Amino acid sequence: QVQLVESGGGLVQPGASLRLSCAASGRTFSTTTMGWFRQAPGKEREFVAAISQRGGNTVYADSVKGRFTVSRDNANAAVYLQMNSLKPEDTAVYYCAAHIRKGYWSTTFSPGHFGSWGQGTQVTVSS
Numbered sequence: 001q002v003q004l005v006e007s008g009g010g011l012v013q014p015g016a017s018l019r020l021s022c023a024a025s026g027r028t029f030s031t032t033t034m035g036w037f038r039q040a041p042g043k044e045r046e047f048v049a050a051i052s053q054r055g056g057n058t059v060y061a062d063s064v065k066g067r068f069t070v071s072r073d074n075a076n077a078a079v080y081l082q083m084n085s086l087k088p089e090d091t092a093v094y095y096c097a098a099h100i101r102k103g104y105w106s107t108t109f110s111p112g113h114f115g116s117w118g119q120g121t122q123v124t125v126s127s
Contacts, residue, residue: 002026002098002116009094009121012086016125020081022096022118030054030074033099035109036081038092038123045111048094049081052105059107064090086125093120 008020020036035050049060049070058070069082079096097114104113 004118006118006121009123011124017084022079024077034079040092095120
């Protein structure tokens with residue numbers, strides 16, 4: 001089981017950047033695909049990005065492709081989400097999550113594939 005704590009959210013203006021961090025603990029972090037999801041008020045939780053266990057593969061939602069970058073540091077048990085050119089529609093609570101299957105990779109992910117979740121960090125993009 002992986003325990004996760006997100007940080008780095010905040011209130012920014014459109015066009016700004018933020019970097020979210022997710023600190024992990026647990027012996028299986030380095031063998032687990034990690035994902036970022038977000039949930040806006042009144043909406044379902046949606047996939048944002050995922051990164052494979054060694055960081056060699058990444059996949060993004062179309063809505064963030066070219067603006068967001070996911071990365072990880074297995075030595076320090078952390079995963080990051082660099083968010084550039086932020087838009088008001090990016091406003092949401094952002095969660096990092098660990099995949100339920102060790103070593104699994106795909107090009108499509110849904111929340112049900114992930115078994116460990118952080119508490120979330122609020123990102124608000126507004127002028």
